[in-house]
Amino acid sequence: MRDVAxxxxxxxxxxxxxxxxxxxxxxxxxxxEALAKIGITRKDIGFTCSASCDYLAGAPFAFVQTLEATxxxxxxxxxxxxxxxAWALYEAWVRLQHGDVDVALAFSSGICSxxxxxxxxxxxxxxxxxxxxxxxxxxxxxxxxxxxxxxPPTQAPAYTDAAAAVVLAAGDRARELVDRPAWIAGIDxxxxxxxxxxxxxxxxxxxxxxxxxxxxxxxxxxxxxxxxQYPHEGxxxxxxxxxxxxxxxxxxxxxxxxxxxxxTAADAVIKGDANRSVxxxxxxxxxxxxxxxxxxx
Amino acid sequence: MSSERVAVVGCGQTHHRKVRDxxxxxxxxREAAERALADAQxxxxxxDAVVIGKAPDPFEGIMMPEIYLADAxxxxxxxxxxxxxxxxxxxxxxxxxxxxxxxxxxxRVLTIGFEKQSEGDTTWGLGGGRSGSVGAGGYFAPxxxxxxxxxxxxxxxxxxxxxxxxxxALKNPYAHLKLENLTIExxxxxxxxxxxxxxxxxxxxxxxxxxxxxxxxxxxxxxxxWVHGTAIRxxxxxFPGRDPVNPRGGRDxxxxxxxxxxxTDPFNxxxxxxxxxxxxxxxxxxxxxxxxxxEGDGWKLxxxxxxxxxxxxxxxxxxxVLSSNPIGASGMLRFLEVALQVRGLAxxxxxxxxxxxxxHAYGGASQFFAMWVVRNxxx
Numbered sequence: 013m014r015d016v017a018x019x020x021x022x023x024x025x026x027x028x029x030x031x032x033x034x035x036x037x038x039x040x041x042x043x044x045e046a047l048a049k050i051g052i053t054r055k056d057i058g059f060t061c062s063a064s065c066d067y068l069a070g071a072p073f074a075f076v077q078t079l080e081a082t083x084x085x086x087x088x089x090x091x092x093x094x095x096x097x098a099w100a101l102y103e104a105w106v107r108l109q110h111g112d113v114d115v116a117l118a119f120s121s122g123i124c125s126x127x128x129x130x131x132x133x134x135x136x137x138x139x140x141x142x143x144x145x146x147x148x149x150x151x152x153x154x155x156x157x158x159x160x161x162x163x164p165p166t167q168a169p170a171y172t173d174a175a176a177a178v179v180l181a182a183g184d185r186a187r188e189l190v191d192r193p194a195w196i197a198g199i200d201x202x203x204x205x206x207x208x209x210x211x212x213x214x215x216x217x218x219x220x221x222x223x224x225x226x227x228x229x230x231x232x233x234x235x236x237x238x239x240x241q242y243p244h245e246g247x248x249x250x251x252x253x254x255x256x257x258x259x260x261x262x263x264x265x266x267x268x269x270x271x272x273x274x275x276t277a278a279d280a281v282i283k284g285d286a287n288r289s290v291x292x293x294x295x296x297x298x299x300x301x302x303x304x305x306x307x308x309x
Numbered sequence: 310m311s312s313e314r315v316a317v318v319g320c321g322q323t324h325h326r327k328v329r330d331x332x333x334x335x336x337x338x339r340e341a342a343e344r345a346l347a348d349a350q351x352x353x354x355x356x357d358a359v360v361i362g363k364a365p366d367p368f369e370g371i372m373m374p375e376i377y378l379a380d381a382x383x384x385x386x387x388x389x390x391x392x393x394x395x396x397x398x399x400x401x402x403x404x405x406x407x408x409x410x411x412x413x414x415x416x417r418v419l420t421i422g423f424e425k426q427s428e429g430d431t432t433w434g435l436g437g438g439r440s441g442s443v444g445a446g447g448y449f450a451p452x453x454x455x456x457x458x459x460x461x462x463x464x465x466x467x468x469x470x471x472x473x474x475x476x477x478a479l480k481n482p483y484a485h486l487k488l489e490n491l492t493i494e495x496x497x498x499x500x501x502x503x504x505x506x507x508x509x510x511x512x513x514x515x516x517x518x519x520x521x522x523x524x525x526x527x528x529x530x531x532x533x534x535w536v537h538g539t540a541i542r543x544x545x546x547x548f549p550g551r552d553p554v555n556p557r558g559g560r561d562x563x564x565x566x567x568x569x570x571x572x573t574d575p576f577n578x579x580x581x582x583x584x585x586x587x588x589x590x591x592x593x594x595x596x597x598x599x600x601x602x603x604e605g606d607g608w609k610l611x612x613x614x615x616x617x618x619x620x621x622x623x624x625x626x627x628x629x630v631l632s633s634n635p636i637g638a639s640g641m642l643r644f645l646e647v648a649l650q651v652r653g654l655a656x657x658x659x660x661x662x663x664x665x666x667x668x669h670a671y672g673g674a675s676q677f678f679a680m681w682v683v684r685n686x687x688x
Contacts, residue, residue, distance in 0.1 A: 013413065060543075067372040072365030072434055073395060076673050079543060085551075087558035087678075090543035091401055094366065094373055094393040103390070103405060109412035110312070136372040139428075140333060143371075205385045206377050221386055296376040301389075 016108045017186040017193030018101075018278035018307065020179040022046035027263050028173040035069065035121040038175035039081035043119060046177040050189045054083050057179075058113030060090040061100040063120035065267050067132050078121055089113075096120065096239075097176060097271030098201075098293030098303045104180050105199055114185040118178050122267035124171035129266065137297065138206060152208065152297040153242050159213035162244040169241050174265030178275045194278035194289070194307040198226035201293075201303035208298055219252035219292070219302040226290075226304040229254050233306075234286035237273040239294040248299060249292060258290070270294060274305050281307045314687055315410045315536040316529035317648040319349025319522030325485040325633040328427040329516035334369065335381030338421050341518035341638075342382065345419065349522040350530065353383035356522075357415040362392040362402025362422045363637030367434040369425055382421070394543075396445075396585065396672025398422065399640025400679030403521060403668075404539045407681070410523050411536075417528055422641035423518035431514055431636070443503070446511055446588055450503035452675065453590035455554050457505060460593070462608035464505075467589035468496035469611055471510045471631060474586070477618055478628025480657040485515045485633040510589035510631075517635030519642045526687070534648035534666075534683040538569030546674035553675045559598040562678035566667075567600070570682035575600045575667070579682075581623050581650045581660045582667040583643035587630045592616065596624070599669060599680075618658065626650075626658045640670025644681055651685040 022045035024038055031038065047053060060082055064074040075092040082088060091107075093099045097120025104116035130148035137143040154164035179189075186193040202218035202225075205211050223229070233255060240246035240260035250258055261269055270293020277291030287309045295301040321344025323329065329337055338361070346352060359382050366372050375391040382389065392402040399422035406420035432444045456462070475491050478484035491509070499509040523536075542565070544558040545551070563575070572578045584599065586592045593607030601622060602610050610616055616624035625631070627646040630639045647666025649655040655663075664686070670679045 065372065066366050072367050073673065075393065076395065076546060076676075079676075080545060084543050084545050085548070087542040087544035087556075087561050089541055091392065091405060091541060092394050094391050095375075099390060103408075106405075106408050106412050106414055109414065110408070132372065135370065136376050138377040139369075139371050142377075201388050201390075202386060203375075203379045203384050203389050205380045207380060210380070211385075217386060295373070296379075300376060300379070 014109050014111065014182055015195060016105050016180055016182045017195045018178050019181045019186050019190045019193050020046045020050045021275035021279045022049065023176040023272050023275065024174045029125045029170065031123060031173045034077065035064065035074065035123055035175065036077050036080045039078055039119060039121050042175045043081055043177045046179050050179060056115050057117045058089065059104060059107045059116040060088055061103045061118045062092045063095055063097040063100040063267060065094060065122060067135060068122045068124060068127055068266060070127065096267055096269065096293045096295055098274045101178055101271060101274060102199055102201060102303060105196055108180055108182045114182045116180045118180065119176060120268050120271050121175040122265050123173045124266050125173050129171045155208060156213045156298045157242060157244040160244050160247060165242045169261050169264045172263040172265045174268040174272065176268050176271045176275055190282060192282050192284055192309055194281035197306040197308040199305040200225035203301040206300060213298055216248050216252040216299050216302060219249055219299065219304065222302050222304040223253040226306045228290055228304060228306055231288055233290050234288050235280050236290040237277045238292040239270050239273050245299055253290065253304065270303060278307045281309050313411050313413050313525045315407050316524050316526065316533035317521055317683060318524050318530045318533045319345040319351065320645045320649050321345030321348055321520045322483050322642060322645065323517045324483050325515045325517035325635055327485065327513065327515065330427065334425050335378055337425055337516060337518050338378060338423050339381055341520035342419060342421055345520035345522050351522060355417055356383065356419045357417045358388040358409055359384055360390045360392060360402055360406040360418060360420045362398040363424055364395065364398055365434055368431050369429045394672055394677045396636065397640055397670040397677040397679045398672065399519065399638050399642065400644055400668065400670030401541050403641055403644045403681065404541055404679055406523050407536055407539050410525050416525050418523045419520065420523065421518055421520040422638040424635040424637040425516045426514040427516050446503045446506050449588055450506055452554050453588060454505050456590060456594050460605045460608055462593060465493050466593060466608045466611050467505065467510050468493045470589040470592040471496045473617055474625050474629045474631040477626050477658055478632035481628050484628040485513050506588050512587040512630045512634040515633050515635040517633060517638050519638040519645050521645055532652055534651045534685065535687050537682040537684050537688045538566040539681045540565035542678045544676045546676045554594060555598050555604065556675050558676060559671065559678045562680050563599040566680040566682055572682065576622060578665060579622065579667050580663040580665050581626065581647060583625055583627060583629065583646045584669040585630055585640060585643060585671050586625060587634060589631065592624060623660050626660060640679060643670055644668035648683050651683050
């Protein structure tokens with residue numbers, strides 16, 4: 013594989029809620045900051061991947077609006093996932109493997125404070141058998157806590173508003189842009205079955221496979237940032253990834269949480285706070301889908 | 310550009326209909342996927358990764374459906390991704406799947422585009438539920454009117470495209486609309502939906518899915534189609550000076566993909582093309598945008614029958630989006646149909662000796678583009 017690194021990361025201020033801006037307005041400064049940090053402009057970007065969610069925006073084509081923050085003129089090579097921004101980073105990493113493009117931008121945005129998230133996330137469930145039950149994320153969290161013998165949580169972390177951007181670069185271009193590129197030593201994502209009744213909720217098989225494929229256990233990890241909403245999710249993830257410690261989510265800006273955890277892990281390497289870090293993103297009920305990235309100095 | 314060659318070894322699609330109430334949403338994807346896997350002589354367990362695409366979630370009312378579809382698509386323990394780039398999504402989903410193989414990250418990728426329009430209200434979804442919405446045609450109608458005025462095309466060109474594509478659909482067992490004995494006159498007698506577009510010049514709303522299995526060279530079977538180039542482009546939808554009739558993003562996308570495939574004279578070097586024509590006038594417009602005709606001359610190819618199934622440059626011989634429009638699958642069907650053509654597997658609508666095919670999709674305010682070039686020979 014080609015050597016690809018995260019060279020810049022910029023999140024919005026943590027814990028924002030009730031913002032008056034649009035997602036595009038939240039994105040514009042973080043994209044500017046991610047580029048300014050390494051002294052490049054939008055013209056230097058060869059591939060862009062964005063991530064957003066129509067059900068948070070309350071309108072179709074949320075990504076059409078956020079495209080404005082990239083200044084897509086002349087036309088750019090751009091793709092979009094309706095997933096957490098960590099998967100946009102993954103697609104950018106795949107794209108940079110080809111050798112024709114050296115710099116890529118990945119970003120995501122989500123404004124949770126304008127929606128009833130319990131209702132929104134119920135619409136993510138199987139439409140025929142689960143969605144009609146209006147199972148909300150806290151109920152799933154309590155179910156999974158019981159499965160690992162932990163005290164069921166009474167509250168989910170606050171759903172907040174955020175945007176974040178990362179810049180990825182390949183090979184020598186990464187070395188030119190920053191002293192300590194956060195080299196992506198491994199990155200992988202996997203899903204489990206959707207139905208809570210057909211999997212062992214006390215474990216995360218998908219996180220285990222993703223961690224193994226990303227090579228988490230190949231060397232000691234200095235710091236890990238996990239998309240764990242509750243203490244029991246942290247335990248399940250650390251068990252799956254073979255970690256002894258990790259930081260979970262203080263707040264949960266949907267669509268951005270995972271990109272922030274992965275970007276923060278990369279930033280620890282860039283800043284010299286860690287030589288080897290792990291970032292993790294998750295989606296779906298009871299940690300159904302998991303992405304793991306390993307960064308090395 | 311790629312380190313690994315990419316082969317299309319399996320193609321499958323549903324029978325597209327207005328309502329497929331015989332199937333759940335997962336069942337719809339599985340009907341297409343199982344046909345693609347059978348064509349590839351593979352089973353679910355052989356798939357390394359799945360990439361799905363569809364248009365906005367509010368169309369069916371399910372948020373991030375890959376979460377729920379993971380079970381039905383055999384994804385437990387595997388990676389699944391969901392792409393969404395408006396109308397171009399079926400094409401860009403195939404491009405993402407191609408990149409997973411060409412990068413060397415995965416070896417065997419199943420990609421599926423779908424829409425089950427009957428489970429929601431697309432026009433309501435387009436408006437975010439906030440208004441009646443003018444529908445996609447209402448947005449594009451002024452662009453078509455501008456094209457007619459600029460090019461001086463006669464008024465029967467749009468209807469001629471509508472007749473051609475529906476005649477082609479009669480040869481495609483999967484096509485949704487089967488309109489026998491359609492003539493330019495009957496099309497012109499149908500009521501305007503959005504001037505200059507009449508009802509019979511518009512795409513239907515369909516339930517359907519399209520699926521392809523892509524592999525690296527090691528996994529390729531005899532008779533595969535080979536990907537010779539992929540390209541995507543996005544541009545801002547609204548700003549002064551932008552030309553939405555002949556958008557630069559489409560021209561750049563075509564130039565990029567032709568360059569990768571070594572095509573310098575698309576009209577003479579391409580044997581068959583499937584281009585995204587949801588409203589009749591988009592055929593001549595895209596013929597120009599994609600470099601098959603000089604600006605202002607696209608309609609002349611239609612008039613001379615050049616784009617007929619028997620013409621020099623057959624366009625949308627499957628019946629196109631005008632005959633089947635499961636939105637999230639519509640772009641992938643364009644990519645899939647040209648793969649079938651170069652594999653010689655298109656059945657009654659096969660173009661004899663097709664060796665080079667171009668698939669195209671567009672979306673948003675004519676601002677998102679995805680294309681690929683496939684051939685019967687390795688790059």
